[in-house]
Structure formats: C-alpha cells, structure tokens
Amino acid sequence: MYDVSTRKRALALAAQGRSLNSVSRETGISRSTIQRWLIRLEPLRRTAPCVRCQDPRQMPGDQAAYAHLLGLYLGDGHIISKPRQHYLSITCTASWAGLIDAAEDAMRKVLPWPSISRLQRAGGVDVKSYSKHWTCMFPQHGPGRKHERAIALEPWQQAIVDEHPWEFIRGLIHSDGCRITNWTTRLVAGERQRFEYPRYCFSNKSADIMRLFTNALDRVGVDWRQMNTCNISIARKASVALMDTHVGPKF
Template sequence: MDQHSPSIRAHAVALLRQGVPNRTVAERMNVPRGTVGWWRSEDRRARGERYEAPTDCPRCTGRPYDRLAYGYLLGLYLGDGHIVSKPRQHHLSISCNATQTGLVSAAEDAMRAVMPLPGVSRRHRTGCVEVKSYTKHWTCMFPQHGPGKKHDRRIALEPWQQEVVDVHPWEFVRGLIHSDGCRVTNWTTRLVGGERKRYEYPRYFFSNKSDDIRKLFTDALDRVGVGWTTLARGSDPFNISVARKASVALMDMYVGPKY
C-alpha cells in the first residue's frame, strides 16, 4: 500500500525525530498509530537509542511533592498495597472495599497528588476495587517493596519517609486505618439503679500481622497523644485497639470511619 511505502515511512520517522507525537503523525499521514509506534521503535533500535519514559518521580527528579498526600498513601500501601514490578509491567495497587467509594476516590487522589504523570485506573473485582497507578517509579517512593509478604520480612522507613510521618502523623494513621483498620461500636451491660442496661461505645481497631507495621502505627499514635492497647486473638497480638474516650474523640476528629 502507498501509505506504507518507504517514502511515507521515512517522512513519518523524520517527524517523529522532531518530537511530533505518534498520534499526530498517524493522523497527518493516515497511518495506524500502532504502525507509527512500531516505526518509532525500529528507528530507535537502529540508532542504538534506549527509550526512557518521562517521569515526575520526586525521588528521581528532585521535584517537590505533596507530602500530606504521601503520608496517607504510605499508610494505604503498608496496609493493603503492593507493587508489581516486572520487565513489562509496573504498577502500584491499593485494594479497597467496593462499598467504600470515598476510600476508592481518596486512594486515587493521593496517587495523582504524589505523581500526577502516571495513569491511574480502577479494576473491579467481587467486593473489591483495585486502584492502580502505572509506573516503575513507585518502587522509588516505596522502597519497602520486595519479594514475599510484608509480615515475612523487615519493614522500616527510610529517613525521608520518617520525616514525612513525623510532620504529618495523622495522615499516616488515617491511611493505615483506612487500609487495615476500622471504627466499630462495641457494647456491654452495667447495673444502673439496680437495673441492667446496655451501654455502647465506639472503638478503633488496627490489625496487621507485621510486627514492624504495627510498631510504626503505635509510634504514630504515641506521637499524636492517642492511647492504645494490644489485643491478642489466641496467642497472636495482631490487633491494636483505641478505646479510651478522649483518644477515640481524637481519632474521630482526624481519621473517622471509612466510607
């Protein structure tokens, strides 16, 4: 076909080398975008040029970033997040309850606030929404990424991450609660004037198998003046409880239930 002739291809490659986007070249020359992309790739290979996708990674570029959003996103990642890092697939994934639409939106907003350039999407599963952002540079922002489950390996914050948590502890606590925590209403009974009455009270729980992540959570609670206790199920001390009235009031003010 004439549109795939050597002269057409040479003209397209010349435009591509001038920085004209694939889509513009395809539209201008009436050639499929996939073909233009292949021509660009083959031209780079012939010249020995290695393509690096543009990035706005704060760690790689030194660009200022939204630390408030990062504190929250760090909590989400340590709780219900993971990073896929393969030769042709790189993305940060946060798993959210499908009924908690506010949480889904908050996770998306935090990803875009920290790194606006990468694409963000939602993958719907049964009872769950996976919020995903695509770039290999999420491993720069979350150096805790590694093989295996988080509770099977050491989790420690880098000094720059600890600085963010120290400055924005409530955002970090909120992210952890929104991932692996909850606000519930407990009840008990007590005698009042000789009559047994039901008494309800709110409580926050955070559950995680990683000793390191639970320690990061309780350290942040200590920093903001929230009292807490450890509750064991059987012999496993995986649950952190916040039940004192003043501490619950603080949590309600800065964290609140998931929605």
C-alpha cells in the same frame, strides 16, 4: 495505517510503564506494532523525570498526600515491578466510594503524570497507578508478603510521617482498620442495662507495621491497647474523639 495521534497515544501509554499487552488491548494496536514504534520511532523518553531519581535528598512535593498514601500502601497496597509492567495497586472494598476516590487523589498528588485505572473485582476495587518510579517512592517494596519481611522507613519517609502523623494514621486505619460500635452490659439500680461505645481497631500481621502505627499514635497523644499480636484497640473516650476529628470512619 495509523495516524500520528494514534501513535502518540500508544507511545504515551507505554511511557507510563504499562505493559505492551495492556496498551495493545486498550488501543486495538498489535503488540508487535507498538514494539516496533518504540524501537524505531519513539522520539521521547519512556518515563517522566522522578524527583527521587534526580536527587535522593528530594522529597515528594505533597508530603501530606504521601503520608496518607504510605499508610494505604503499608495496609492494603502492593507494587508490581517487572521488565515491562510497573504499577502501584491499592485494594479497597467496593462499598467505600470515598476511600477509592481518596486513594486515587493521593496517587495523583504524589506522582501527577502516570495514568490511573480502577479494576473492579468481586467485592473490591484495585486503584492502580502505572509507573516504575513507585519503587522509588516506596522502597519497602520487595519479594514476598510484607509481614514476612522487615519493614522499616527510610529517614526521609520518617521525617514526613513525623510531620504528618494524622495523614499516615488515616491511611493505615482506612486500609487495615475500622471504627466500630462495641457494647457491654452492667447492673444499674439492680437492673442490667446495655451500653454502647465507639472504638477504633487496627489489624496487621506485620509487627513492624504495627510498631509504625503505634509510634504515630504515641506522637499525637492517642491511648491504645494491644489486644494480641495482630490487633490494636483505641477505646478511651478522649482518644476516640481525637480519632474522630482527624481520621473518621471509612466512607
């Protein structure tokens, strides 16, 4: 009933960790048929090799992209890991087209072989990459919200962040931060005048993620101030200039 190319396409989608329901919707082939092919006919492994599974000492090939993606994940990402459904999802505001492209690009550089899709929803876009091996790349995955559990980097992750702190900072700022223009007034020659100045802000409910962010800022020489338990401000002129050079606003 189905030719070889159709069957291969369905099996390839399933091999990426997609749920059978998802593959069925995309291909128009019934779930039971795909399941039968997987049991009886599939000649290939269902997943591509993972460097972390093969050797826990191995690091991702593109470490700069990984540092960026780690920041995005800790800010606005999550992993779904179920028996037949595995994917990393980064949530982006729909108006930031550059951020959406950057998230997809980072995913492709860290794990080149899974399929990637974009799910449009009210006000946002979820960039999704389908593979069970995202839990190998991000061992911080676990039950519950990130701010309700301990978040700590593995030694190999910390080594990457230490080597590529600006990429990590950019991922955090572009997920849970922003660049804004503040203003204040002061008396000048007896007249009250308005002055504007830029600053960067970062907000996260996890004390652990806040600490990872400020540690990275310290490493690159950026002055910061903690406004409250959930907010970090970067307002000194020299530090804002550094952030503008290496991070910049969302786009």
